[in-house]
Amino acid sequence: MCASCLRVLTSSRMLGEPRAQFSPRSNDLRERDAERPNAAAGRRRAARRKVIPTSSPHSTAAHARKPGEKYQQLIASSRFQNRCHPLTASACLSGCESRILSMFESSKDTPRGRGAYDSVSRPAAVRRAHELTLPTWTAAAVLALLALALYLPPAVSTPFFTKGEPREGLVVRRMVEEGDWILPKRTSEHGWTIASKPPFFHWLAAVSSELTGGPSEVAIRLPSVVLGVAAVVAVWGVARTVLPPTAALFGAIILATTFEWVRAVSSARVDGTLAALMTIPLLLFHRGVVRGGLTRGEALVAYATLACATLTKGPVGFLLPGLVLGAALLTYRKLALVPRFRPVLGAVLIVALAGGWYLAAWHLGGDAFFRKHVLKENVFRFLGASALKSGHEHGFFYYLPTFAAGFLPWTPLLLVALVAALRDRDVRRDPRIGFLLVWIGVVFGFYSAASAKRSVYLLALYPAAALLTGWWWERLTVLMTPPRWLQSQLTRAIVGATSAAVVLPLAVVIAEILGFAPLASLAPVLHPKDRANLPLVSGIIDAHPFAITLALGALLGAVYAAVMALRRERWLALFGATATLATALWLLVFAVFQPELAKRRTLGPFLADVKARVDGHPLFFYPGTFDFGAAFYAPPGTRHWKPGVAHGPGPHFVLVWEDAVASIPESAASPPDMLAVSAGTDPKGQRHLALVRLP
Secondary structure, eight states: OOHHHHHHHHTSGGGSOOGGGGOTTHHHHHHHHHHOHHHHHHHHHHHHHOOOOTTOTTOOTTTOOOHHHHHHHHHHSHHHHHHSOTTTHHHHHHHHHHHHHHHHHHOOOOOOSSOSOHHHHSOHHHHHHHSOOOOHHHHHHHHHHHHHHHHHHHHHHOOOOSSHHHHHHHHHHHHHHHOOOSSOEEEETTEEEEOSSOSHHHHHHHHHHHHHTSOOHHHHHHHHHHHHHHHHHHHHHHHTTTSOHHHHHHHHHHHHTOHHHHHHHTSSSHHHHHHHHHHHHHHHHHHHHHHTSOOHHHHHHHHHHHHHHHHHHSTHHHHHHHHHHHHHHHHTTOGGGGGGGOHHHHHHHHIIIIIHHHHHHHHHHHHHHIIIIIIIIIIIHHHOGGGGTOSOBOOTTTHHHHHHHHTTTSHHHHHHHHHHHHHOHHHHHOHHHHHHHHHHHHHHHHHHHSSBOOGGGGGGGHHHHHHHHHHHHHIIIIISOOOGGGGSHHHHHHHHHHHHHHHHHHHHHHHHHTTOOHHHHHGGGSOHHHHHTHHHHHHHHHHOHHHHHHHHHHHHHHHHHHHHHHHHTOHHHHHHHHHHHHHHHHHHIIIIIHHHHHHHHOSHHHHHHHHHHHTTSOEEEOTTOOOHHHHHHSOTTOEEOOTTSOOOSSOEEEEEEGGGGGGOGGGGTSOOEEEEEEEEEOTTSOOEEEEEEEO
16 A cells, blocks of 8 residues: 555544534535534534544444445545555555455444553554554664664773773772772772772673773673663563554664663663663563563563662662653553562562672771761762762752753653653653653652762663654654644744754865865854864874764765655654664764764773883882873782882882973982883873873
């Protein structure tokens, strides 16, 4: 069946069109509406509120027709003629008429009108005709390959150049070298300290390091990459048993291509691992609320992953999913289902796995462990981040702009989906969609109430937001006539402005590749901080002209395809163009620009040169010089220099910031011999590290 006929068919009365459309009194009503427009508007509103199903026992004789007669009337109407292309209208009607009649005469489903979830209540034959059906393993493989293509290149090609990743890497390296598996520790400015997070992420990274020949950037990032891919596949695999497979597939693709998710799961931080581990039990809770509980196998998987999430970042790993489930059961008055979620089994698993580690680590670490892991990282971080001096304290509305940026490029569509779901009372009452709303609301409210805020904390709600957006897009693609605002001049103006915002920077980059140097001409109008980064951007473009040209071609093609699909109302094509745009853009950002920026800032090559220069002699960090990246790349056994204390026979090799060399007290008697200065910098890009030799 052609797309035009299918669109008209799904907007027909079978899916909730007002009764008057097929009434024999329709001509009289139209004449009366022309004379009394206010009454006509009221009648239309009433029809939207209450739709009489086709099989209703209250239907009049005029409505008690066979489905074939009814759809013969629809086919004969001018609606199909107006939708079909003039050159193919006759062929379209002749080819689609028989399929329409056979489809609805064989269907035994009773439509529910303009109900909570049209994609579930529509006839099964229409459902089969609309859905993007892929074999199970094929769809899983496609999603896994898409996610790997986005997450693996930056994980492989980006050296450590920030503060957070090498800090976790130091925990993994000490775990591998010293065997600190129960109470993880890391090197610090004062020797060593207890790690800030529970060890599950570090356990996975340590196993990965053992399998790949030692701690490295790739080995430490691999757990986040694998779990991020697994979460994307799980979103599709579990959600398709609750939502239509097309909506679940859309949701998985949306999740895989959001900015914050790509950035988090391709880095060596615990937040991506935590979000992936919480996604699986929340998806199972979603299905359990709809179906009436969890099976024993589902409960084992859900609570085991909750225990792993607790071992990744503390009690929030089980507390937050528990709050979502409790809020959903309260909202839908299903507290009687609590025993069917097997809470005793969950409590036993979480206490045995997570609680067992906390007791063992407390036994080894004593009060220092309790103060750090229980009080500092949980209680104080939620109630008062200012006392921690962590720099993450923000206002209550901090997450509104950060989440909007993190969910790009799907943010506008998510807002539309939220409005569509919240405005429709039947949708809110349906737990298939309502659970997603509760999931988003609880996570957003929980982290907004906390004192410490970071954009990655909201990763736990990204799967729900992606599925909600996928649900709305599935309705747009399959079930309903597009809303008026989507075809308005304002929407077209916004699309045009967005396209220009994408195309103009791309044009500047293309001109830079061709040698016209437009970046230099932009320098006078830029902020001084941005102006200082122009040589870096120009150098990256010069270093990767082919990769950037390829990515720019994909971006321009995706923008053009999106604009044309919007003009022609090809919603599936518009979704594909948006996903292609996101994939090409994030590959350009994370697989081309970020690795090149990291290579210019990382201290890894400098420390490799230092290792060759010291040739087995002790290496020291001068006070105030400690840097997590330098410590990760430094040779094992690097110590801290203590001025005024004898350190044995020289020479002594010391790492110090270049601008602090002159302040070394030993320079008064014998000036230090500066051997090398790093090309890389500290995480802020401001200071260079120097190697000096002291007597």
